[in-house]
Amino acid sequence: MSVSRVAYRYAQALLDLSTEQNSLDKVKADMMQLSTVCKESKEFATLLSSPIVDSKKKTEIFSAIFESKIEKISLDFMNLILKNSREDILRQIADAFINLYKKSKNIMDVTVISATKLDDKTRATIEAKIKANFEGTIELTEKIDPALIGGFIVRIDDQQIDASIASQLSNLKNILLN
Numbered sequence: 001m002s003v004s005r006v007a008y009r010y011a012q013a014l015l016d017l018s019t020e021q022n023s024l025d026k027v028k029a030d031m032m033q034l035s036t037v038c039k040e041s042k043e044f045a046t047l048l049s050s051p052i053v054d055s056k057k058k059t060e061i062f063s064a065i066f067e068s069k070i071e072k073i074s075l076d077f078m079n080l081i082l083k084n085s086r087e088d089i090l091r092q093i094a095d096a097f098i099n100l101y102k103k104s105k106n107i108m109d110v111t112v113i114s115a116t117k118l119d120d121k122t123r124a125t126i127e128a129k130i131k132a133n134f135e136g137t138i139e140l141t142e143k144i145d146p147a148l149i150g151g152f153i154v155r156i157d158d159q160q161i162d163a164s165i166a167s168q169l170s171n172l173k174n175i176l177l178n
Helices: 003-020 024-040 042-049 055-066 072-083 087-104 120-133 165-177
Strands: 107-114 137-144 151-156 159-164
Touching (some): 003 087, 024 042, 024 087
Parallel strands (some): 107 137
Antiparallel strands (some): 107 151
């Protein structure tokens, strides 16, 4: 079974349990914190994948790091993952949980990449266009890429709308060369 499928199953089980115990939003915050720690701390990621450190020691470390900062359900879940020797996919589980949470709450990730920082009017216009075509809540993330020259790229899940000057120039170049 692939890692992503295993991570998805654990994440789905945690989602169901946290929904049942009315702590879905708190567990989501815990999984976001866990995902951030895994991404930002190379030492923590190394600990998770290390076969040298035994499960008991990892459980002690997790308790020391997270016990006072996260919900009991989240800590118990992490301990179960450690008990089942699946700590190497803990980050994937946390990310899968966040994705499942967003899907259950109908939250859509939208990334806008532009050459310069968007002004409020342009941002509002883009959001309005997206909301007109999609249902749900939008979480807009802005990124700046000067290589675009002008315009923007909008990414909505697996769709992309490229309205950048760099893309238009590239298309024009291809047309002229062919």
